[in-house]
Amino acid sequence: MDRLAEEYNAEAERLAEQLDLCGIKKEALSSKARLSLHLLASTASKLQLAEARPELVLAAWADLLVKESRATAVLHKLQEGIDSLAQKKAAAQATNQVLQQILQDVQSQQRRLADKVSEQAKTTGQMRVKQQEYCRTQAKYQRRLAANGFTPEITHAALEADHNRVTELQQRLAGLQAKLASYHHLPASMLGAELALQQASERLVEKQANLQSRLADIE
Structure with a gap:
């Protein structure tokens, strides 16, 4: 300087x-x-x-104006970049708000689900306690019934099952009897059946001969 x-x-x-x-x-x-x-x-x-000198001053001044113009263009680009970043920031903030709301909703659902699971666990525990009480009561009454001579074989359910089995056997027996009747009371053995059939054939021949004899007498 x-x-x-x-x-x-x-x-x-x-x-x-x-x-x-x-x-x-x-x-x-x-x-x-x-x-x-x-x-x-x-x-x-x-x-x-x-x-x-004036020409040097003017040349330097023109160069300064060019640099200023370039600086203005660079500043404009920087401003555009800043505006773009601001828009992206605003969009990111909006997205962040949406995500935060979704997160809050999910957390709320998780809390409700946890409360529901806790309530179900509590209910299950109560049902387990009641089941244990019922088992103890059932065992107590079974001991009383056994002391009075009651046996499980004569319960209503057992009698109902026996009745169903008897009904089924009766139906099967009726079917077998119908099948047996279709054999016209033939003996169960093959030899006896053949003998019965032979005797029936002989009786048939005899009856046919008698019928022909009567027809001849009529003529």
């Missing part, structure tokens, strides 16, 4: 010399001219120019 200040001071001296050569004193310049000269020197200083 000191070097630039020295250069600007030297440039100011050169400008003053040129003004002197032209017969123009710095003090003779108007306030606006001096202000313009000061602004030109200040602008050259900020643009880091070795000389405060």
Whole structure:
């Protein structure tokens, strides 16, 4: 910076010399001219120019505008990226809220299910206790029945089962009797049956002969 200040001071001296050569004193310049000269020197200083020539100032100024334009474009892209991230963040927050609601619903269902399971376990325990009481009561009455001479064979269920078996046997017996009657009271043995059939045939022949004899007498 000191070097630039020295250069600007030297440039100011050169400008003053040129003004002197032209017969123009710095003090003779108007306030606006001096202000313009000061602004030109200040602008050259900020643009880091070795000389405060107008063409150099304009070129540096144009380069600065190009850089500013590029910076604006980059800033615009950054802003678009920020907006996109903001939208994604909002969508993620909305999704997160939905997921949290779903999680709360699932947790609520789990609590209700746990309560139901606990209630069922309690009911099962009560039923188990009642079953044990019923078993003890049944055993007590069975002991009393045994003391009074009761035997399980004459229970209603056992009698009902025996009745069903007797009915089934009677039905089978009726079927066998009907089948036996279809044999016209033939003996059970094969030899006896053949003898009975032979005797029946002989009686049939005898009756046929008698019938023919009577028919002959009628004629």
